[in-house]
Amino acid sequence: MGTPSLTPWAVLVPTLVLGGLWAPCVVSRQPSFIVILADDVGWGDLGANWAETKETPHLDQLAAEGTRFVDFHSAASTCSPSRASLLTGRLGLRNGVTHNFAIASLGGLPLNETTLAEVLREAGYSTGAIGKWHLGHHGRHHPNSRGFDFYFGIPYSHDMGCTDSPGYNLPPCPPCPRHGTAARVARKDCYTEVALPLFENVSIVQQPVELGSLARRYVEEAARFIQRASDSGRPFFLYLALAHMHVPLSPPLPPGPGRGVYGASLSEMDELVGRIKELADSLGKGSTLLWFTGDNGPWAQKCELAGRLGPFVGAWQRQRGGSSAKQTTWEGGHRVPALVYWPGRVPARRTSRALLSVLDIFPTLVALAGAALPPSRRFDGLDVSPVLFGWSDVGHKVLLHPNSGAGGKVGEIEALRLAQYKAFYTTGGAMACDGSTGPAERHQPPLIFNLDRDIQEQEPLDVASREYQAVLPAISRAYAQALQDIAADNVSVADYSQDPAVIPCCNVQHVGCRCQGAHGALGSSWDPHVEKRTPRLCL
Numbered sequence: 001m002g003t004p005s006l007t008p009w010a011v012l013v014p015t016l017v018l019g020g021l022w023a024p025c026v027v028s029r030q031p032s033f034i035v036i037l038a039d040d041v042g043w044g045d046l047g048a049n050w051a052e053t054k055e056t057p058h059l060d061q062l063a064a065e066g067t068r069f070v071d072f073h074s075a076a077s078t079c080s081p082s083r084a085s086l087l088t089g090r091l092g093l094r095n096g097v098t099h100n101f102a103i104a105s106l107g108g109l110p111l112n113e114t115t116l117a118e119v120l121r122e123a124g125y126s127t128g129a130i131g132k133w134h135l136g137h138h139g140r141h142h143p144n145s146r147g148f149d150f151y152f153g154i155p156y157s158h159d160m161g162c163t164d165s166p167g168y169n170l171p172p173c174p175p176c177p178r179h180g181t182a183a184r185v186a187r188k189d190c191y192t193e194v195a196l197p198l199f200e201n202v203s204i205v206q207q208p209v210e211l212g213s214l215a216r217r218y219v220e221e222a223a224r225f226i227q228r229a230s231d232s233g234r235p236f237f238l239y240l241a242l243a244h245m246h247v248p249l250s251p252p253l254p255p256g257p258g259r260g261v262y263g264a265s266l267s268e269m270d271e272l273v274g275r276i277k278e279l280a281d282s283l284g285k286g287s288t289l290l291w292f293t294g295d296n297g298p299w300a301q302k303c304e305l306a307g308r309l310g311p312f313v314g315a316w317q318r319q320r321g322g323s324s325a326k327q328t329t330w331e332g333g334h335r336v337p338a339l340v341y342w343p344g345r346v347p348a349r350r351t352s353r354a355l356l357s358v359l360d361i362f363p364t365l366v367a368l369a370g371a372a373l374p375p376s377r378r379f380d381g382l383d384v385s386p387v388l389f390g391w392s393d394v395g396h397k398v399l400l401h402p403n404s405g406a407g408g409k410v411g412e413i414e415a416l417r418l419a420q421y422k423a424f425y426t427t428g429g430a431m432a433c434d435g436s437t438g439p440a441e442r443h444q445p446p447l448i449f450n451l452d453r454d455i456q457e458q459e460p461l462d463v464a465s466r467e468y469q470a471v472l473p474a475i476s477r478a479y480a481q482a483l484q485d486i487a488a489d490n491v492s493v494a495d496y497s498q499d500p501a502v503i504p505c506c507n508v509q510h511v512g513c514r515c516q517g518a519h520g521a522l523g524s525s526w527d528p529h530v531e532k533r534t535p536r537l538c539l
Contacts, residue, residue: 030124030235031342032288033365034280036273037086037239038337039079039132039157039246040326041294042307045266046337050310055259055266058274059339062292066341067350067388071395073357074296075380077326077333077404079157080134081411082295082358083241087115087135087146089362089373089381091413092402096492098411099404101136103160103194103503107495108136109146114374116362117147120237123371126150126229130218131241132157138502144201148239152200152221154209155504158243159189161196162512163208167248168261170302176208176512195512197504204506207515211250214243215268219275226283235287237365240276241295244269247302262305277341286343289368289388293358294336296404300325303433314429315458316447322429322438327405329415329424330457334401340388347390354395355417360384377490398478406430407440413486416479420452423475445472 044050048063049070075085076092084090084097087109092098096110109115117127128150129143136142137155144151159169162176173190195208222240229236244265251264259266273292280288298307300323312331314324324330338356340346359381366373367383380400386392401415407428408414414426423446429438447460448468461468505513 029287030369031345032125032229032235032237032280032284033120033368034238034240034276034284034288034290035086035361035365036276036290036292037083037131037241038244038269038292038294039242040296040299040307041245041269041337042298042309042325043312043332043335043337044308044310045245045298046339048339049337050308053266053308055263056270058270058277059292059337062273062277062290062339062341065343065348066290066339067346067348067352067390069338069340069352069354069356071353071355072293072336072338073334073355073399073401074294074336075334075358076402076411077296077328077406079132079295081402081404083133083135084109084113085380086295086358086361087117087239088113089116089359089379090377091359091380091400091486092411093413093486094378094380094489094491096494097135098402098494099496101134101156101496102498103156103191104498104500105136105495106138106497106499106502108138108141110492110494111140113492115147116365117143117237117239119147119366119371119374120369121147121149123369124234125369126225126232126234126236127239128222128225128229128236129153129239129241130221130225131239132243132246133241137504142202150201150225152198152218153241154196154198154243157246158196158209158211158214159191159247161191161194161208163196163211163248165210165212165250167211167250168305169248170305173248176514178514179511193512194503194505195514197506197513199504204504204515207504207506207513211243211248212252214250215252215272218242219272222276223279223283226279230283230285235369242269242272244272245298245307247299247305249305260304262307266307280341281343289340289342289345289365291338291340291361293338293361295358296327297325297333297336300332300433301431301435306433311455313456315456316449316460317427317429317438317457318432320429320438321432321436322406323432324429324457327430328407328428329401329403329426331422331451331455333404333406333430342388346388350390352387352393354384354387354393355397355399356384356387356395357381357399360395364388378485398482400482403428406438413479413482416475416482417451418471418475418478420450421471421475422449422451422457423447423479425479446475448472448475 314330408426428440506515
């Protein structure tokens with residue numbers, strides 16, 4: 001094969017790069033934004049992406065009425081880092097969030113990082129967050145202190161606390177204890193001592209959460225928030241971080257034939273998104289952009305309770321053991337579904353193959369709002385509004401994929417995309433359904449795959465081939481420039497220390513911190529801004 005023509009670096013100073021290529025988008029008035037982030041959703045979990053999937057008619061309709069992005073990626077392959085990157089436009093090595101926060105975490109997304117909500121609120125927006133936060137809940141790390149006027153949701157993943165109806169998980173977890181003398185059943189990977197809390201702003205309104213009603217309550221709160229913003233005449237930003245499709249799954253109806261529990265839960269998520277689209281159409285007054293995507297790929301070790309990868313199976317890794325999905329830098333770990341809907345603005349029935357990322361949400365929405373990016377820091381995301389509007393199909397030339405738990409030091413950059421080429425300096429497999437893992441392996445020179453020909457990542461290029469020798473210098477230059485740029489940036493460091501005293505607990509006197517009354521009334525409030533309290537592990 002002849003030598004490919006490659007641009008080695010196009011991630012740095014993205015606003016300047018794009019500004020030189022396209023005229024800025026002029027919007028007559030500030031649009032409203034709804035960002036829906038699904039949890040652990042597979043690229044193949046949308047029928048629009050994968051014909052075998054039949055449970056997503058509303059999402060498929062959203063794709064038909066908007067633009068579908070098929071080469072779209074999360075910024076990390078696990079929860080907290082991916083969410084931090086969405087809200088800052090910066091990778092974990094810059095914003096400090098390289099792995100997940102715990103229920104006893106003192107810290108969160110570093111306070112010197114500016115969130116998308118803070119920028120938009122300063123620009124006149126009503127800002128709301130509904131759903132999973134997982135960026136710190138103690139003190140000033142709470143959503144209400146990070147730019148959100150309104151918050152309703154859970155502070156971390158919904159498997160990080162017990163509930164009365166635990167839903168489906170592998171292994172299954174027991175319900176919350178109801179009496180102090182009740183026999184405790186210790187289960188690996190199960191939180192059995194403290195119930196999962198549900199917050200409205202800084203108050204716990206239910207502990208434990210009723211998982212079966214969570215989707216309905218999220219829709220109800222979204223409708224109230226959008227209605228209030230509409231009545232006020234202000235544009236709004238709603239960040240809706242779903243519990244779906246993370247375990248435990250709690251479908252509203254008994255699973256039917258076909259994909260069973262997972263399929264029933266996927267249908268529930270699809271109906272939820274359909275309802276949010278109706279709200280955008282009816283209350284958004286035709287000026288609301290809706291962006292649906294996921295935080296990372298499926299959690300393969302959950303077996304039949306995990307989503308579909310589509311064609312992105314990471315065959316090279318799977319031949320050596322372990323999963324190639326969540327927590328890995330294989331395509332199945334970070335290539336996620338993405339749909340953008342904005343009637344009259346974003347073309348309908350369009351499929352884009354531009355290389356895009358969750359990182360792009362921050363600079364794109366800031367630009368559309370007519371606001372400015374925060375100074376004194378560099379961004380990994382691009383303003384991709386020209387791609388959204390169909391004026392271009394050019395995204396990133398280079399996209400970095402941080403280690404997310406399966407191999408190498410977490411947060412470090414040891415895999416990257418350059419055009420159609422994917423290079424790995426470290427590989428590793430997360431735990432698979434069969435319990436196997438793939439040990440971390442260093443690669444020098446790197447493994448390089450041509451994704452145009454080998455989307456399954458099955459056969460790396462022969463290092464002696466003309467194609468490998470042609471592309472390696474460009475990859476090496478891009479990699480070196482990326483690391484140099486991060487080293488020269490204004491980077492943050494997250495506090496990952498823990499203290500049992502900061503675990504959310506609305507009533508330390510009750511087993512499991514239980515505080516729900518007969519009608520779900522709040523039994524006791526919990527203030528995240530109290531810096532030190534009596535430990536409340538409720539042991």
